[in-house]
Amino acid sequence: MPYSTPSQKLNLSAGAASVSVAAVLVGLKLWALWATGALSIAASLADSALDLLISAAGLIAIVYAARPADEDHSFGHTSVEDLVSLGQAIFVAASGAAILWTGVERLIATTPPVLADEGAGIAVMALSALLTAALVLWQRRVxxxxxxxVVAADMLHYVGDLLPTLGAMLALWLSARFGWTRADSVIAIIAAAIMLRGASKIFVASWHALMDRAAPDSIVKSIAEIAEIWPGVRGFHDLKTRTAGAKLFVQLHIELDGEQSLEAAHAIAKSLKRAILDAHPQADVIIHMDVWHG
Structure with missing residues (x-):
């Protein structure tokens, strides 16, 4: 089943907010980089620039994933969420690797980097942190x-962006207060490592979904517990699940008394399906009825 209208509106609001905030952050950090020359700000800028591209792609994916099933896509379009999340992970990993390389080069260079106008840079990064924190709170709720x-993956990006932003502020303060310009490279390296770790998590989750991995054990157990005690169900087998985006696909064979009427058997299967949907509203449930051989 597609997202309900209220859910779709929430997803769209989160996507639009993400694109808007990312565009503002890129502008702010571009100016801060020009003013200070700090690599830690470059790390944060690169993350925000990727966030802008990824957020735009995510917004498109949210719109596309909400389309109902059609003749060519019988199970809907929600797998696009996993495809976009996979692309997000690759982009973030590439950015993190580039920043890590540059940070190490600067750290081992014989001449320390020169930073300037640290106060203005700190002010810009503080504003960036506030905007990012507000966006993360809204995305978490959605x-x-x-x-x-897509919203969850985007939220992880911005959570990861908060740390480089705060790190850039620290690096600029250490440079202005103590002249420790190499702290900028150290913090950029730490930020890059955080980006790479987050990218790996997103990649693995998206990959598993695209490979039709079963739903988490807690969900499978929940469905099994419902079927096990459902009135009229003598047994069940071949419980299969997979996920695509936020959608859960469930197939289940239930064993029913063969002496009851077909209408009664359908009523049992229908009520069980409704119970599973009540527990997991974004599920697509197919129930097969077999004769019980007690």
């Missing part, structure tokens, strides 16, 4: 309510 993977 992801919790809708289960949208």
């Amino acid at each position: 992801a919790a309510r809708t289960g949208n993977k």
Whole structure:
């Protein structure tokens, strides 16, 4: 089943907010980089620039994933969320690797980097941190309510962006207060490592979804517990699950008394399906009815 209208509106609001904030952050950090020449700000700028590209792609994916199933896509379009999340992970990893390389080069260079206008840079990064924190709070709320993977992945990017932003502020302060310009390279390296770690997590989760890995054990157990005690169900087998984006696909064979009417058997299967949907609203449930051989 597609996202409900309220959920879709929440997802779209999160996507639009992400694109808007990313565009503002890129502008602010471009100016801060020009004013200070700090690599830690370059790390934060690179992250924000990628966030802008990724957020734009994510917004498109949210719109596309909400389209209902059609003749060519019988199971809907929600797998696009996993494809976009996979692309997000690759972009972030590439950015993190580039920043890590540059940070190490600067750190081992015989001449320390020269930073300037640290106060203005700190002010810009503080504003960036506030905007990012506000966006993360909204995305967290939306992801919790809708289960949208694109919004959740985007939120992780911005959580990761907060740390480089705060790190850049620290590096600029250390440079202005003590002349420790190499702290800029150290913090950039730490920020890059955080980016690489976050990218690996997003990549693995998206890859598993695209490879039709089963839903988490807690979800499978929940469905099994519902079927096990459902009135009229004598047994069940071949419980299969997979996920695509925020959508959960469930197939289940239930064993019913063969002496009851077909209408009664369908009523049991229908009520069980409704119970599973009540527990997992974003599920697509197919129930097969077999004759019980007790």
